[in-house]
Amino acid sequence: MIKNRKIDLVILVPYFILSVIGLLEIYSASSYRLMVTDEYSLSLLYRQFIFIIISLTIIGVTFFIKLEYLLHPLFIKGGLIVSFLLLIMVKVGFFAVTVNGAQRWISIGGLQFQPSEIIVIFLILYLASYFKNKNITNVKLTKPFIITGLATGLVLLQPKISGAFMIIVIVAVIIWAAAIPVEKGIMGIGLFLMGIILIASIVLILGENNLLPTFFSHAYNRISIVHNPFLDEHGYGYQMANSYYALYNGGFLGLGLGNSLTKQGYLPEAETDFIFSIISEELGLLGAIFVLFLIFVVCLRIFQKSIQCKDQQLSLVLIGFGTLILIQSSINVASVLGLIPMTGVPLPFVSYGGTSYLILSFALGICLNIISRKNLYLLKE
Template sequence: MKTLRKPSKFVYLDFYLLLPYLILCVIGILMVYSASSYQLLDSQLSPAHKAFKQTSYFIFSLVCLGFVYRINLAVLRKPAIIRLLLGLTFLSLFLLPVIGTSVGGAKRWLNLGILLFQPSELVPFILVLYLALAFSKTETVSPFSFQTYKKPIIVSVTLMFFVALQPNIAGASMIFILVLVLFLTSGLSPWFMSLALIGFVIAKRFGTMLLLSLPTEWLPQKFSYLVTRFEVMQNPFIDPMGKGFQTSNAYYAIHNGGFWGLGLGNSIQKKGFLPEPDTDFIFAICIEELGLIFSLGMLFLVFFMVARLLLLGIKANCLYYSYLYIGCGVLLLLQVSVNVGSLLGYIPMTGLTFPFISYGGSSLLILSLVLGVALNVRASELREKQRSRGESQ
């Protein structure tokens, strides 16, 4: 009697998630080439230098995505593995002031040779894995008990603290919102979480007023940039040749692009007006060159992935799968929302990249790992459903 061969895991790939990822990464390589070519030529370097590096980052990230997709999901449910990942993350954040590489006046990066890696970008991903495991241990929703949530709170707050010390207040705020959402989905009372969110908003509002009203001398030197960023958020054109140089020129880029854009490669603002047109402000260059309509299509692809992940999280029968889906979806949503929000002046400039489009290996690698986990969860879910149907027949 012949035994049925187990289907390849490739059969269970969710192309609703994979195809937008591939499309955005290819667009990202083209836009990195366009956004960086002028400055590279001005520096007497090859105009395709960063595009080639971005292509190598993409290939490496795709391989890592495939590896995470292929591994047995049970490995990520082992407490020892999660503790190891948390330990390595804590260690990298703790040693960052000593062994870190300074870029833009802040030691947030580790030089791994092939790329500059930012440990703070790893923190949300590791927290999603940790909190999904911690919250799925109980299959019943229970009222808030500090004893139940003590470890997740301590781990989350400690990681946020280390990220904020880098300094990376925006990254710490993003982690706070991600953790808040995961705590809410774990069964905490919406009233409790609403109070926490209201407290966060009030603290942000009064913190902004305090920063703008007091002299900057009382702030430590490494945190003095906060005042400037909040001032620019209040009025991007307050000092268009100084404090508001980046934000005001991002506005000009958006205005130049209109609905249909100036054409690929025809950006004006990338020619020395936007200091980092291929990273934080690449979406402004996308609008300037490709137009608002095409750029909204890029946003649609990201939000489609987010909606897909949240929908899968709502429909999942397993709590662990549900937390992973929702965590990955919220992480991606926060990344794009913070980048576009800071570009438009709704929140202070943050330094967060546009998902899959901005130049840099660290962000692309982490988001690829996030997607790899989500694809793995989906494949495991479909395989379990097929197995249960086969047993019922």
């Protein structure tokens, strides 16, 4: 019964704090740029606030709806089909939207979003459903690998290497968590990767004017300067070099909220992919660690409950969503720190943007729904 269920504050409170920090930093990071371009300085703040309200509504609805509906095969299959159609629409000129040279967005009714972030959710739900109550010694991986391979290939062709990498990692973690035999899992993942590379190569090499160099030139340029962005400080290394300046300026305690220097035209669109740089500059190392701590608390709590959960499907759902939040956070922070090339992956619940925030909130709502059901656990708190 609903009256016997309690929402997990260990997840909800950090989520709310992260959202508030993100809201303040989005305003701080964007206000100068908007004023310079004669736009309303509070516009992105208001938009993100609307996203937060909608996301809280989504969490509430997802929390109270029956799990049987959220995990129903028809809902999962329908979501997969729609997600694949949306990924295909990315390459259709009428719907496609190109941003910074990448064609990853579509626009429907004036609403822009990235389908690659939607399909990850339904892939996790599908894999959790597929591996539930399976005989792990005889389980066949052909069907799930075909589906995930197609999804990864379509994401890779956008091109969005970071999105394809996230899918591969999540699939590998779910296979491991489902206790699939090691040799079968390794062989399956190997064939899966080879198939993606082969399909992508054929499409790009045989495509018009040999698209392979053109498609991934941005990735090569970013990789070539990741070891030292100051070699091309005013070119491909511009954003990463200024991200370093922001990290250096912040020091231990930061310059203070609103006092970032790099947001003043040095770090383009700092409210999205490089929001962590602005947080580090304004709130310092302590503030940056606090933000990462909050994200870690959310992930750790989800993983803890997945271990305690006695239902195989629900446990895999929790592991999948926890991995999604963790890997997305890791990729964002690693790119800001220069450990990997810039990826365009937002920081969960902090960066500006509707698609990622709404989708991750939907996933968090499912997690809270599962966690609230005390009868599903082997261990009691």
